[in-house]
Amino acid sequence: MMADTGSEEVAVIGNTDLTPGEIENNMKNTMGEKGTLLFRKMEINVAEAEKRTVKNAVNMQETYTVYLIETRPADAASEGTNPAPDSLWRRYSEFEILRNFLLVTYPHLVVPPLPEKRAEFVWHKLSADNMDPDFVERRRVGLENFLLRVASHPILSTDHVFFTFLTEEDGWKEMVFETGFQAKADSRLKALNATFRVKNPDKRFAEMKHYSDELQSVISQLLRVRARVADRLYGVYKVHGNYGRVFSEWSAIEKEMGDGLQSAGHHMDAYAASVDDILEEEEHYADQLKEYLFYTEALRAVCRKHELMQFELEMAAQDLSTKKQQQEELATGTVRTFSLKGMTSKLFGQETPEQREAKMKALEGQIQEDEDALKDKNTECDDFVRGAWLDIERFKDQKNHDLKEALISYAIMQISMCKKGIQVWTNAKECFNKM
Amino acid sequence: MSGNVADSAISPTSPTQTIPADLSGQMLELDEDDDLEVFSKDTTNTDGGSFNASMQTSPGSMINQYKFDEEDEEQEPGAKDIFITVDDPESHVTTIETFITYRVLTKTTRGEFDSSEYEVRRRYQDFLWLRGRLEEAHPTLIVHPLPEKFVMKGMVERFNDDFIETRRRALHRFLDRVADHPILSCNEDFRVFLSAQAWELTSHKKQGPGFLTRMGETVRAVAASVRGVKNRPEEFNSIQEYVEAFSQKMTSLDRITQRITKEEKEYLEELKEYAPTYTLWSGSEEELAEPLKGMANSLDRCYQETEEQGRQLSDCLAPALHEYVLCSETLKAVLRRRDNIQAELEAKNEALATKRADRDALKEEIDKMEDRVEWANNALKGDWGRWQRSMRSDLKEAFLSTAQKNVDYYEKCLAVWESFLLSMRAEVSEVDQRAGDS
Numbered sequence: 018m019m020a021d022t023g024s025e026e027v028a029v030i031g032n033t034d035l036t037p038g039e040i041e042n043n044m045k046n047t048m049g050e051k052g053t054l055l056f057r058k059m060e061i062n063v064a065e066a067e068k069r070t071v072k073n074a075v076n077m078q079e080t081y082t083v084y085l086i087e088t089r090p091a092d093a094a095s096e097g098t099n100p101a102p103d104s105l106w107r108r109y110s111e112f113e114i115l116r117n118f119l120l121v122t123y124p125h126l127v128v129p130p131l132p133e134k135r136a137e138f139v140w141h142k143l144s145a146d147n148m149d150p151d152f153v154e155r156r157r158v159g160l161e162n163f164l165l166r167v168a169s170h171p172i173l174s175t176d177h178v179f180f181t182f183l184t185e186e187d188g189w190k191e192m193v194f195e196t197g198f199q200a201k202a203d204s205r206l207k208a209l210n211a212t213f214r215v216k217n218p219d220k221r222f223a224e225m226k227h228y229s230d231e232l233q234s235v236i237s238q239l240l241r242v243r244a245r246v247a248d249r250l251y252g253v254y255k256v257h258g259n260y261g262r263v264f265s266e267w268s269a270i271e272k273e274m275g276d277g278l279q280s281a282g283h284h285m286d287a288y289a290a291s292v293d294d295i296l297e298e299e300e301h302y303a304d305q306l307k308e309y310l311f312y313t314e315a316l317r318a319v320c321r322k323h324e325l326m327q328f329e330l331e332m333a334a335q336d337l338s339t340k341k342q343q344q345e346e347l348a349t350g351t352v353r354t355f356s357l358k359g360m361t362s363k364l365f366g367q368e369t370p371e372q373r374e375a376k377m378k379a380l381e382g383q384i385q386e387d388e389d390a391l392k393d394k395n396t397e398c399d400d401f402v403r404g405a406w407l408d409i410e411r412f413k414d415q416k417n418h419d420l421k422e423a424l425i426s427y428a429i430m431q432i433s434m435c436k437k438g439i440q441v442w443t444n445a446k447e448c449f450n451k452m
Numbered sequence: 453m454s455g456n457v458a459d460s461a462i463s464p465t466s467p468t469q470t471i472p473a474d475l476s477g478q479m480l481e482l483d484e485d486d487d488l489e490v491f492s493k494d495t496t497n498t499d500g501g502s503f504n505a506s507m508q509t510s511p512g513s514m515i516n517q518y519k520f521d522e523e524d525e526e527q528e529p530g531a532k533d534i535f536i537t538v539d540d541p542e543s544h545v546t547t548i549e550t551f552i553t554y555r556v557l558t559k560t561t562r563g564e565f566d567s568s569e570y571e572v573r574r575r576y577q578d579f580l581w582l583r584g585r586l587e588e589a590h591p592t593l594i595v596h597p598l599p600e601k602f603v604m605k606g607m608v609e610r611f612n613d614d615f616i617e618t619r620r621r622a623l624h625r626f627l628d629r630v631a632d633h634p635i636l637s638c639n640e641d642f643r644v645f646l647s648a649q650a651w652e653l654t655s656h657k658k659q660g661p662g663f664l665t666r667m668g669e670t671v672r673a674v675a676a677s678v679r680g681v682k683n684r685p686e687e688f689n690s691i692q693e694y695v696e697a698f699s700q701k702m703t704s705l706d707r708i709t710q711r712i713t714k715e716e717k718e719y720l721e722e723l724k725e726y727a728p729t730y731t732l733w734s735g736s737e738e739e740l741a742e743p744l745k746g747m748a749n750s751l752d753r754c755y756q757e758t759e760e761q762g763r764q765l766s767d768c769l770a771p772a773l774h775e776y777v778l779c780s781e782t783l784k785a786v787l788r789r790r791d792n793i794q795a796e797l798e799a800k801n802e803a804l805a806t807k808r809a810d811r812d813a814l815k816e817e818i819d820k821m822e823d824r825v826e827w828a829n830n831a832l833k834g835d836w837g838r839w840q841r842s843m844r845s846d847l848k849e850a851f852l853s854t855a856q857k858n859v860d861y862y863e864k865c866l867a868v869w870e871s872f873l874l875s876m877r878a879e880v881s882e883v884d885q886r887a888g889d890s
Contacts, residue, residue: 242722242725253712260705263704421879438858442858443859
């Protein structure tokens with residue numbers, strides 16, 4: 018199921034014919050508009066989450082969450098008709114299967130990440146439990162985001178497995194496994210984790226890998242600090258709630274000050290309560306950062322894949338040059354460089370002319386094969402590089418745009434928080450004035 | 453100052469003389485003498501305060517003694533005739549100890565002062581002495597508390613700058629309150645405190661009732677408190693109830709405020725890391741570099757504003773609340789002393805019922821005691837209204853300025869984020885324009 022890596026040809030999937038022009042349009046239209054029309058022909062959303070409990074293979078109770086994916090033709094809304102959406106249920110592990118398939122099938126593309134498997138970087142009030150309803154809700158949003166990202170990718174959106182993931186509940190898993198991607202996934206994982214050294218590393222990819230490492234490190238640090246700051250801010254706001262209680266008690270023994278104190282106390286309670294909303298909004302910002310934290314893995318994977326290709330290319334080239342050298346030695350009978358074979362022939366006598374003839378012919382065949390293979394590999398590598406850089410540029414633009422939007426929404430959040438603070442303390446001031 | 457060191461190291465209230473074996477008989481005699489001196493019906497000496505015979509009192513305060521709350525309300529703002537400042541803390545190191553003195557500057561037009569301006573240096577012990585004298589002279593007046601001798605909480609060092617500054621302010625407030633008080637401000641010890649040079653103060657401290665007189669008073673007070681008062685007037689009961697509840701509330705508010713300060717400090721600790729992380733990130737980026745730097749810059753400015761807001765809390769609200777915690781203790785002591793005075797009278801009345809001999813002498817004593825009780829009750833009643841008003845005004849001001857500071861804080865942060873938002877939006881539209889043009 019290997020789609021063309023760099024070509025502009027689009028596979029036809031049902032009634033979703035995407036021309037290259039439309040692909041380009043998609044790219045432009047989909048920047049930052051995650052909730053609206055993305056996949057030209059289809060509206061996608063992850064509407065609900067539900068808990069299921071089944072008996073598993075070893076006859077034990079297993080509880081997991083499933084998510085409802087709804088799809089609807091995009092033009093339905095514009096035409097005024099409102100047909101019921103098609104829908105099916107998927108669990109998180111199926112999303113993982115889809116993503117692994119895409120990773121293996123399109124190794125040159127930066128494949129969008131899934132939301133985190135386990136809650137990380139939580140501040141103490143937020144549950145780290147996977148079954149917690151808030152976590153499930155945030156995961157639902159993250160999964161929808163994943164689908165929309167894939168749907169808005171010029172190449173990934175055309176993938177048949179992706180399409181059937183959205184439209185065919187039964188038999189999808191079997192179909193995917195039949196493609197044999199699992200074996201490729203395993204070998205890919207092995208290769209990515211192997212250590213090897215490339216003689217002439219591509220500077221651009223090396224820099225990109227370095228960048229992805231830096232980005233991963235700095236976003237992790239940011240998320241950690243944010244969680245700690247959130248924790249502390251929570252404490253500051255909540256202690257003010259005690260003022261409310263004591264003011265109320267105190268107002269009971271005062272005559273002139275009573276009213277002022279009592280109402281000031283209410284505002285202190287409101288102040289203490291306001292932090293919950295503030296921090297909930299901030300979680301959204303943290304989620305946006307997390308997405309890009311996970312994106313760094315995908316970016317790194319592309320660079321590593323290229324490194325691997327480069328390495329294999331170098332090995333193949335080296336292999337070919339060794340064989341050519343052997344050919345030359347056989348032809349001229351001289352041993353330019355030391356070789357064990359050469360020495361043993363010298364020691365144990367020369368071969369017969371017929372033997373030498375046979376060897377030379379075999380070697381020439383191999384060389385011819387190797388040269389063809391190397392040419393193919395080179396082409397493959399060039400295609401990879403071209404396709405990868407196209408996607409990396411696309412990713413860069415998307416990242417810059419999204420993160421700017423995230424910073425803007427953070428500023429808006431802070432502004433809202435400040436306005437609330439001004440309101441509460443101005444009210445409190447009025448009450449104190451009445452004391 | 454150096455010549456005084458040895459002297460001022462010895463507190464006038466801590467006895468250095470040896471105590472005679474059996475004082476009981478002598479002390480009772482002294483008791484009655486003291487009573488006569490202090491609580492005579494002589495109207496020229498109704499300020500039953502200082503034992504210094506050369507004391508002069510301002511006529512105004514004597515005449516209007518029981519009506520001073522009215523006087524307060526009629527007083528024009530410009531009528532203040534004494535201004536005191538406390539500043540310039542200086543450290544003095546000797547072989548025995550290290551201590552701080554403060555400059556006390558007084559400007560006054562009052563008659564009992566020889567001059568119109570005085571500049572003296574006083575240390576904390578001197579303030580303690582003064583307050584002690586004021587309380588002795590006026591057991592049922594409410595004398596503003598002094599800052600505590602030593603703060604254990606938070607491991608504050610005695611000579612830490614913040615501690616010295618907080619103490620300086622509290623000492624100033626103390627003197628201001630005394631100066632504002634119609635009766636206390638006329639006290640001779642107060643005048644001496646403000647005007648005497650160091651050696652003069654030391655010798656003045658040595659005068660006055662000796663150790664034996666003080667011992668007598670203490671014994672009386674203990675005896676009275678053991679007896680307990682039997683028929684406390686209802687108004688003092690309600691004051692008592694109020695004071696207990698008030699004391700609890702002040703203690704709670706003090707604790708809450710300290711807790712907020714602690715939480716804010718910890719918040720600042722974590723916040724400090726925020727801006728540098730964004731700066732670090734900006735180093736890896738091209739197009740995002742400026743926005744990220746802008747973010748770091750905004751967070752930094754908010755950090756500074758948060759620091760300043762925290763200072764307001766600990767410089768203004770916390771000391772005010774703490775002072776009223778101390779006031780509560782003062783009020784409780786005043787109520788106790790009033791009770792004790794009444795208890796003495798009740799004891800004497802009981803004695804009258806049972807005693808046969810000396811009934812006339814006892815009756816005379818009882819008359820004097822009744823005067824004393826009436827005087828004590830009126831003093832307290834008058835001062836109570838006064839105290840409530842100044843409490844209300846002090847705490848209202850402290851809360852108001854805290855609320856205002858918080859409003860200012862949020863307004864400043866708002867401005868920071870609005871300007872960041874503006875710059876971000878400008879940049880985004882610029883980029884969009886460029887993309888549209890290409």
